[in-house]
Amino acid sequence: MSTGARPTARAALAVAAVLGIAALVVVAVRTPWTLLPEPAGGYTEPDPAAGLSAVQLDRAEAFAAALRPASLLSLLLGLAVSALLGLTRLGSRVVGSVGDRVGGRWWVQVLLGVPALILAGRLVTLPVAAYAEMIRHRFGLSTRGWGLWLRDVAVSVAISAALTALIVLSVLWLVRRAPRTWWAWSGLAAVVLVVVGSFLYPVVIEPAFNRFESLPAGALRTDLLALAEVNGTPVQDVLVSDASRRTTALNAYVSGFGSTRRVVLYDTLLDRLPDEEIESIVAHELGHVATDDVLTGTLMGALGAGAATALAGWLLSWAPLLRRAGAGSPGDPRVVALALFLVTAGGLVGTPVQNVVSRQIEARADLHALDLTRDPEAFIAMQRRLASTNLGDPDPPVAWHWFFGSHPTTAQRIAMAEDWQRLEGRR
Missing domain, CATH: 3.30.2010.10 (Metalloproteases ("zincins"), catalytic domain)
Incomplete structure (x- = not known):
């Protein structure tokens, strides 16, 4: 790292720390940690069976037991491929190879290299995804034919590749135009992108998959x-x-x-x-709308994206890491695979934190539904019907739920509704 690059790297790390702290403050302030006062006699202990019949419970648990290994394998394979491409010279060779075939200009390497890397990762996990789809078919949860499944995979990969390529192209353009402050401009752009994406998603992305x-x-x-x-x-x-x-x-x-x-x-x-x-x-x-959960999530995501971009500015100024990836500088298109790996690893590290917040926000939306409809019987019946039809495990393993669970368990949701009912009966 050159002498001039050290202050820039330190500044990027400092900004990443400030934005990260700001994101944690938003999480601490905006997350509803306490929802219901304790009823007389204490909170209801969740029933692991959530009131499902033995047949329904066995089916849900069998589905979860069959699907969890595939989900975990897909995650690990995706991470391994991303690390292989990003932390060795293999990824830089892929980017250079596809770019050289059409002139070798840096922007061409990015526009072709990013889709090539994303496609490589998807192809490795595709057999596992197909196996998971077979499980969904076996349990009657999926109605897709294989043609529609492949079409959905292709559309998903195409959208991801196109958006990612444009984002990476924009970042590398900033690196080349402002080599000392690119991470700051990219962080600002990431914040704007998160906000704009929240507004455009329902009218741009959703229609690509459903009518x-x-x-x-x-x-x-x-x-x-x-x-x-x-x-x-x-x-x-x-x-x-x-x-x-x-x-x-x-x-x-x-x-x-x-x-x-x-x-x-x-x-x-x-x-x-x-x-x-x-x-x-x-x-x-509607509870999510009333409590501005989408806006809160957007703010958290924007601050997190800004912090992650600044942190990437610090990491990509580290010469040994660039050499390992086969890139000469942060503006070298051969850095793309490394950047994608950093995004993947960061997303994995942030998953349990996001889900801790998500579970609390979802529980508040449950409470809002009870307050709005005043119909706990319908709420409880609906939760059991969702668990039975969607084959949700009403009481998953604690470690799995801590890491992957974005919603309270069915057992927890029903227990909260019963507590709400007891509190309302006392008023």
Whole structure:
């Protein structure tokens, strides 16, 4: 590292620390750590079976036992391939090779090299993904034919490759234009990108995988629109997604902001759940809107992205690491594989932290649904039906849930609803 580069690297590390601390402060302040006061007699102990029948419980546990090894293997393979490409000269050779075939200009190497690296990683994990899809077929959760499955994989890879290539191209352009401060400009761009992406996702990405139609006029549509109004978060429309083309799973969500905000129902809900249970699901999703969870998540993501970019500025100024990856400088297109590895490793390290926050936020949305609908029986029935149909393990292993669980377990959600019911009965 040159003498002039040392102050720049130290500045990048300092900014990464400041932004990281700011992100932790937002997490600490905005995460709802305490939700319900303790009822008389103490909190309800979650029932590991969550009220499911023995047959339902056995089926959910068998599905989870079959799928978990595939999920873990896919994660480890993806990380291993990313490390192999990023921490050896193999990745730089891939980028250089595809670029040399069409003139070797740095921007061409990036635009072709990034998709090549992403495709290589996806091809390695593809057999495991196919095996996981076979498990979903075996248990009746997936309705996709293999043609549609391959189409979904191809579209997902294409979108990921295109967006990543454009982002990396922009970053390397900044490195070349502002070699001392590129990490600061890139961090600012990352913050803006996270915010803009949150707004555009429902109108740009979602339609690439599903078709949406407005829910026909009727009691359910009227009730859902009214529920949103009572919640203080009116929506523009209630849409039905053609999810049954891919799955038998039940779900609903609210996406977008302002003029793009809409309630989206899986079409699988309409024939399988009574209206009051659908309203309970939607009330949960409206809870996220009422408490600005998307905006909070966007802020956390933006600060995290800025911190990660500044940290990358520090790491990519370390000459031994660049030499190991076969790159001459942070602006060398051969650094791409190393940069992608750093993103992958950082995402893995951040996963349990994100999920700790997510579980608390989801629990608050459950509480909001109970407050909004005043119907704990429908909420509990809905949770059991979701667990039974979606084959969710109501009481997964503690370590697995700590790392991968983005929602409270079914057992925990039902226990909280029972506590809410006891507290409301006392008032």
